[in-house]
Amino acid sequence: MPQRVKAAGVYPYFRCIESEQDTEVLMNGRKVLMFGSNSYLGLTNHPRVIEAAVEATRKYGTGCAGSRFLNGTLDLHLKLEKELADFVGKEDAIIYSTGFQVNLGVVSCVTGKDDVIICDELDHASIVEGRRLSVSKALKFKHNDMEALESKLKTCDPSCVKLIVVDGVFSMEGDLANLPEIVRLAKMYNASIMVDEAHGLGVLGNQGRGTCDHFGVTGDVDIIMGTFSKSLAAIGGFVAADEAVINYLRHNSRSYIFSASNTPAATAAAMEALHIMKEEPERIKHLWDITNYSLKCFRELGFEIGNTSTPIIPLYVRDMKKTFLVTKLLFDEGVFVNPVIPPACSPEDTLIRFSLMATHTKEQIDIAIDKLVKCFKALGILGER
Numbered sequence: 001m002p003q004r005v006k007a008a009g010v011y012p013y014f015r016c017i018e019s020e021q022d023t024e025v026l027m028n029g030r031k032v033l034m035f036g037s038n039s040y041l042g043l044t045n046h047p048r049v050i051e052a053a054v055e056a057t058r059k060y061g062t063g064c065a066g067s068r069f070l071n072g073t074l075d076l077h078l079k080l081e082k083e084l085a086d087f088v089g090k091e092d093a094i095i096y097s098t099g100f101q102v103n104l105g106v107v108s109c110v111t112g113k114d115d116v117i118i119c120d121e122l123d124h125a126s127i128v129e130g131r132r133l134s135v136s137k138a139l140k141f142k143h144n145d146m147e148a149l150e151s152k153l154k155t156c157d158p159s160c161v162k163l164i165v166v167d168g169v170f171s172m173e174g175d176l177a178n179l180p181e182i183v184r185l186a187k188m189y190n191a192s193i194m195v196d197e198a199h200g201l202g203v204l205g206n207q208g209r210g211t212c213d214h215f216g217v218t219g220d221v222d223i224i225m226g227t228f229s230k231s232l233a234a235i236g237g238f239v240a241a242d243e244a245v246i247n248y249l250r251h252n253s254r255s256y257i258f259s260a261s262n263t264p265a266a267t268a269a270a271m272e273a274l275h276i277m278k279e280e281p282e283r284i285k286h287l288w289d290i291t292n293y294s295l296k297c298f299r300e301l302g303f304e305i306g307n308t309s310t311p312i313i314p315l316y317v318r319d320m321k322k323t324f325l326v327t328k329l330l331f332d333e334g335v336f337v338n339p340v341i342p343p344a345c346s347p348e349d350t351l352i353r354f355s356l357m358a359t360h361t362k363e364q365i366d367i368a369i370d371k372l373v374k375c376f377k378a379l380g381i382l383g384e385r
Contacts, residue, residue: 010324042359043233056268072261090240099227099237105255108133115161162191168200168211174308194223202231234269287358311356
C-alpha cells in the first residue's frame, strides 16, 4: 500500500518541517499554513515554555537515565504531578513518558481476569492496545450509542469489575463522548469509568480542565488521563485518580515502571504550558471563536463534517484515493492537513482532519477554506452529496 501511494506521487506521511510548530511552517523552503497540528493552544513556541525547557535542561541535564521506579524521579516530576491532580480534580497523579504509554499501562493492568473492559469502537489506538494486553474480557460498543453500551453492561456478571473506557473528545471525529449518560449507566450497573482527555484538556471545561469538567462529572469518573503533546506543548502523559489507584499503578503499570522517565525539558515545558493555560483564558476563548466560525463556514459551504463540535473538524471524503489526492492538492496550494484512512477509520469513512490552534487568525482560516473548496470541487467531492 505505501509503495503504491508513493508511486502515484500522493504519499502524505513523514513530510519534513523545517521550522517551529506554528500556524505557518516552513517546508521545502516555502511557507505552508498548518491545519494538521494538535497544538490547540498554540504554545509549542511560546517564549515562556521554551525558557522553562531550557532552564530545566541546564539544571537537570538532558535526561534522567532511568525509570521513575529507580533513579528517574525528580522533584520536578512530583511538582507537576501534584499540579495536574489538583487541576483535574483528583487525589493523585503520575507522569508517563508518552500519552500512548499511559493508556497502554493503565488499561492493561487495572482489571483482572474475571473482569470486563468495555470500550467505544472509536477509542484511540492506545486504548485498543491496552485492552489487548489485558487479561480481562473485552467488549466493544457502537460509537456513542448508549443503548449499545447498556446492552453490553447487561451481559456482564453483576459481581465482576466493569471498566468503561472512552475518549472524552474523539480524535478523528471531533465529537464528545456522552459522559452524562455513561455516568448514569455506570451507576446503574455498578461500573467504573476511565476517560481519555488527550483532546479535551486545554479545550473544554473551566480553564481547559477537559470533558469531564465540561459535563460536570469529574467526581463520577474514576480515572482521568491526559497528554502533554497537545495543549501542553511537550511530550508525555499522565493519569489521575484516587490515591489508592495511583499507588497501585506506580507498582504495577509496566509501561511506567520499565520506561525511562520523562525528560526534564518536557516536564518543565508542560508545567509552564499548564500555568499559561490557567493565566490566559483568552487563548481558549479565541480557540472557540474560530472553531465556531469554521464549523459555520464548513456547514454553509456543504462540507460533510459529522457531529463534531470541537477544534477537530473532519471533512469526509469517503474514498481512499480521493483522500490522498485532495491532501496532495491542498499541500500544493500551501495548506497542510492530515488524511485519515484505515485503521484510523473504516474504509467508507476516510476523511481530511482539519484542526485549529488558538493562534490561527480568521484570515488564515478563510484562505484555507477557499483552498479546500477549490480542491474538493476539483475532485468532485464537494457537491456530490
